[in-house]
Amino acid sequence: AQKVTQAQTEISVVEKEDVTLDCVYETRDTTYYLFWYKQPPSGELVFLIRRNSFDEQNEISGRYSWNFQKSTSSFNFTITASQVVDSAVYFCALSEVSGGYNKLIFGAGTRLAVHP
């Protein structure tokens, strides 16, 4: 069965610290996509990144970077020089293509608190 595990329930850091959010997934599919979403207190899920199973190159976008390792079924997310505005719940998700559409399987989320 498809599954996403985010073992870190809550992380607390001081501003400017680097922080890594872990994501481990399980799937039998050979083709799949992984996603990260951010959920600020307002509740809306904000899309951050999508990565397909054939592309293991790391990606960097500003202070955000993602490390995808198929060998360990992990897709970790690092925020460099964290800021208070990064405080949110972050979700990792795995796509499950069933019947021609893309159903997302989410982890339980990691709540990040960045303190000034």
Add this chain to the structure above:
Amino acid sequence: DTGVSQDPRHKITKRGQNVTFRCDPISEHNRLYWYRQTLGQGPEFLTYFQNEAQLEKSRLLSDRFSAERPKGSFSTLEIQRTEQGDSAMYLCASSPPKDNFETQYFGPGTRLLVL
């Protein structure tokens, strides 16, 4: 491009009442999804529409739940005879008709509290 919108943002109701939520997807997005998120958990898939056709319903969607997308644009999710266990955030997402792995863009959600 306007994002996904949902109405209402908050709803408080008494047990046994019916409630209806609305979702307006991003224009030209033919795929629409409903998810439910309970406190401290990630969203869970409820149902999926491609245009006006409802193609998949999760077993989470009991007989008291019904979703429609009559003209392939906005969608409604109705819960009949609400129960306290229905209290959750109901999220709607849409994606464009490009390929099966297209990114889903989420609305702000409707937070339901059943007393």
